[in-house]
Amino acid sequence: MTLILRTIPQVRAWRKGLPAGTRLGFVPTMGALHEGHMSLVALSKAQADRTIASIFVNPLQFGPNEDLSRYPRPLENDLALLEAAGVDALFLPAVEDLYPKDASTFVVEEQVSLPLCGAFRPGHFRGVATVVLKLFNIVAPDVAFFGQKDAQQCAVIARMVRDLDVPVEIVRGPTLREADGLAMSSRNIYLSPEDRAAAPAIHRSLVAAEAAFAAGERDAKRLVAVGRTVLAGEPRLKEQYWEARHPASLAPLVTVGPEGALLAVAAYLGTTRLIDNLVLGAG
Incomplete structure (x- = not known):
């Protein structure tokens, strides 16, 4: 059964309780899971001893005219998928737990975040880098899995991990596609x-x-x-x-x-x- 963890202390207690030497894999998501996400879960299951996922629709990475309010949130279906895949734990934080009202510290990468999506979505990768670093600090995984479909996101996270000496291995999973070639999203x-x-x-x-x-x-x-x-x-x-x-x-x-x-x-x-x-x- 997948253990649902809703608070930061719960996640840290669970992590601390794992046997010494356990290799922990982490799959951070915004939910609305599809086969692409589940392929990352499968990679984690293959490469780590335990797997934890997270579902958090991160408001910091959405612009004022983007789709935060209507972003799909089919939580029951997501839970069923993670349970069937044998995920050990799921972190389901509330916005107020990750972002205090007076939060004033953020992570800004100043090279690979600038072109492509960064040129059209100002602040997006600031939000991505901040939430990913926070999740890494909370979950303390050994390895984390991200999809190649979000190639620039992968590049930003890899640069952040390198530059800030974050002790997490980053693994990119291949883009999964529908039969007609459309990338799953x-x-x-x-x-x-x-x-x-x-x-x-x-x-x-x-x-x-x-x-x-x-x-x-x-x-x-x-x-x-x-x-x-x-x-x-x-x-x-x-x-x-x-x-x-x-x-x-x-x-x-x-x-x-x-x-x-x-x-x-x-x-x-x-x-x-x-x-x-x-x-x-x-x-």
Whole structure:
């Protein structure tokens, strides 16, 4: 049975009670769990002795005109999924427990958080880095699991862990996709049938650029042009960005070199914003 822990002292007492040498895996989420989240749970079960998950819709990472109030919160279904997967414990904190009313300390990463989503969602990664560091301090995991679909989030967390000497190993799980290529996301439930039919063009645009890379193209601008052309072919999609970046530093690229590239895209279908990415390998 999955033990539900609602307060910070409860989590710390549970953690302290684990046998010495226990390798603890941690899967932080905002709930509305899908197969992508559960694949991270499976990774933790395979790589750690015990697994704890968290569900917390973090208000600090939502902008004033974003979807905090309507973000899906199907808690009963989430609990059933975690229970079936054999998760040992679930941390379900309240907002007031993580953020005192007069909280004035935050975590700001000043390089990899700036481009891509950071350019359009000011304060978002400040919220992400702050809540993740707080959760790491509370849970004290040995290893934490994040999805590659949120590649920039992974980069920000990896940089924070490195720069602040946080003793947590970061593992990225691969992006899970629907049969038509759409990256699994809790926000996919917002899509109308028409928008859902159009959404796979995001992944097709990435695959088209990947094919050009496989055929020998190394010029970043030309690879981006290939992807943007495919995306523009779906009139329901409104591009926010389509870029080629260094996979670790997220610096802009002129040429794709031996370290490869992160191809990243964000686009709107109606009011729903979707992101996806693909990593080009060495060559």
